[in-house]
Each structure stands twice: as structure tokens, then as C-alpha cells.
Amino acid sequence: MANILVVDDELGIRDLLSEILNDEGHSVEMAANATQARSARNNGTFDLVLLDIWMPDTDGVSLLKEWAASGQLTMPVIMMSGHATIDTAVEATRIGALSFLEKPITMQKLLKAVEQGLAKNANAPAAKPALAVGLPPANAVQVNDGVHSGSELHLRPVSGLRSAADNMPSANQDFDLDRPLREARDGFEKAYFEFHLAREGGSMTRVAEKTGLERTHLYRKLRQLGVDLGRSRRG
Numbered sequence: 192m193a194n195i196l197v198v199d200d201e202l203g204i205r206d207l208l209s210e211i212l213n214d215e216g217h218s219v220e221m222a223a224n225a226t227q228a229r230s231a232r233n234n235g236t237f238d239l240v241l242l243d244i245w246m247p248d249t250d251g252v253s254l255l256k257e258w259a260a261s262g263q264l265t266m267p268v269i270m271m272s273g274h275a276t277i278d279t280a281v282e283a284t285r286i287g288a289l290s291f292l293e294k295p296i297t298m299q300k301l302l303k304a305v306e307q308g309l310a311k312n313a314n315a316p317a318a319k320p321a322l323a324v325g326l327p328p329a330n331a332v333q334v335n336d337g338v339h340s341g342s343e344l345h346l347r348p349v350s351g352l353r354s355a356a357d358n359m360p361s362a363n364q365d366f367d368l369d370r371p372l373r374e375a376r377d378g379f380e381k382a383y384f385e386f387h388l389a390r391e392g393g394s395m396t397r398v399a400e401k402t403g404l405e406r407t408h409l410y411r412k413l414r415q416l417g418v419d420l421g422r423s424r425r426g
Contacts, residue, residue, distance in 0.1 A: 193217045193238040193309050198228040198254075199271065200246045204294075208241060211298060211406075212305070214396045225249035232258065237266050239308045242288075244272035244279060252283050259287050267308040271296065298396065298406065381416040393420070 195217050197208045202223070209219045220235070222228040225248050231237075244251040251270060258264040270283045273294030280291040289308050292300060370378070384398070391397040399406045413420060 193305075193312075194220070194236070195305070196220050196222065196228065196231055196237045196240045198222045198225070198240065198246075198251070199243040200224055201243075204243075208296075208301065211301060211396060214394045215302065215305075216392075216394070217305075225251075225254045228254060229257075232263055238312050239305060240266055240268045241292075241305075242268050242270055244270055244275050244283070252279065252286065255283060255286050255288060267311045269304050269308055302396070377416060380412070381418060384413060384416065384418055388418070388420070395420075 195212055197205055197212070197219055198221075199205050199208070200223055205221045205223070209221055212219045220231055220237075222231050224246050228240075228242070232240075242251045242255065251272075255264070255268060255270070258268075264287050267289040268287065270280065270288045270291045271294060272279070272291075275291070275293075283291060289311060290304055292304055384402070387398050387401055391401065395406060395409060399409050402409065404412065
């Protein structure tokens with residue numbers, strides 16, 4: 192887990208970046224302007240900083256210069272802007288910025304830039320171990336040959352495999368097919384998303400990638416189904 196500072200005068204952008212990075216397991220501190228960013232940097236150390244260029248009090252490039260001159264530019268800094276010119280980006284890089292992200296920032300570009308930034312940091316957390324090749328996922332499920340007994344459809348784990356977490360929703364689910372279609376479908380979808388949220392440790396980013404849904408659509412779907420996101424994260 193990395194300690195990341197997000198500096199941006201737009202509340203919506205701060206919240207969005209914080210949410211994505213928190214989902215990835217990082218600790219995030221936010222600053223709305225250069226004054227707050229200075230205070231945060233003076234009072235703590237960060238593995239990475241995401242720094243907006245255009246801010247109301249002091250622009251990001253000037254703040255970057257301050258940190259470089261005072262010896263506080265000891266962490267990778269990624270500049271962000273929706274209006275910066277190429278010259279501005281080049282200047283920031285010359286001062287010491289690692290890279291530049293143009294707004295609107297896509298989730299894929301953000302995560303890639305953060306990954307590259309942390310890799311440059313000598314204090315970055317060790318990479319997660321690679322999964323063993325050739326083994327099916329610990330919670331893989333299969334339908335019993337597409338056959339259901341009575342009014343219930345049974346899903347069971349692949350033979351010989353067990354859940355990696357005792358508190359994960361069971362892959363053995365019974366669904367009452369005598370209910371109206373909408374109710375039966377909602378019940379299945381709720382169990383499906385709860386299962387994947389538990390398996391991914393509550394990471395909305397990974398669940399979105401796994402299920403093929405956009406994050407905004409996923410959030411809307413989970414709220415509609417009444418899925419307890421807090422419980423998924425605690426698990």
C-alpha cells in the first residue's frame with residue numbers, strides 16, 4: 192500500500208481519484224490548493240503526488256519548483272491538467288515531474304501512471320506475487336450441466352477446490368425459479384456481485400474489470416440491488 196497525495200482544486204476530481212486509489216489499497220490524502228499541499232508535505236512523506244497545474248492560489252508548476260528548491264521533491268510527482276500546453280508539460284518534466292496526465296483522466300491511464308510512479312520510488316511497496324499458472328481460480332463455479340432440479344438452480348464449486356476466505360459468500364447458491372423473472376434475476380445478480388466483491392476484497396476497480404461494467408454503471412447497479420459495499424470492504 193502506498194501513501195499518495197492528490198492535489199486538485201476540483202472536489203469531484205479529488206473524490207474520484209481518491210476513490211479509485213483507495214479501491215487499489217492505497218492510502219490517500221487530499222489537498223484542495225497549494226497551501227494545503229505544502230502543509231501536507233511539511234507534515235508527512237508520500238510515495239507519490241498527483242498535482243494539478245491550474246489552481247487558484249499557486250499553480251502546480253510553481254509548487255513543484257518550490258519543492259525542488261527546498262529539497263522536498265523526494266517523491267515522484269505526476270502533473271495533471273485539462274488546459275496545459277506542451278511547453279508547460281515540458282517545463283514541469285524539466286523541473287522534476289515524472290509524467291503528465293491530461294484531463295479527463297481515464298481509469299486505465301491513471302492506474303498505469305501510478306504504477307509507473309511507484310516503481311520509480313525506492314520506497315514503493317513490493318509487487319504482488321504472480322498467480323500460479325495452470326490452476327483454476329480458487330472460487331471457480333460451474334452450473335450442473337445446465338440442469339436444474341425442481342424449481343431451484345444449483346451452482347457448486349469446481350470439484351476439489353475450496354474458498355480462500357471463510358467469510359466469502361458461498362459459491363453454492365440456491366435460486367427459487369418459481370419467482371417472477373425480475374425478482375429471480377435480481378436475486379442472482381446480487382449474489383453474483385457480492386461474490387465478486389468479496390473475492391476482490393471490495394475493490395470496485397477490479398470488480399468492474401472482472402464483470403465488464405463501467406464503474407458508474409457498476410455503482411448504480413449495486414445501489415439498485417441493495418448490495419452492502421461497506422460489508423464487502425470489511426470482509
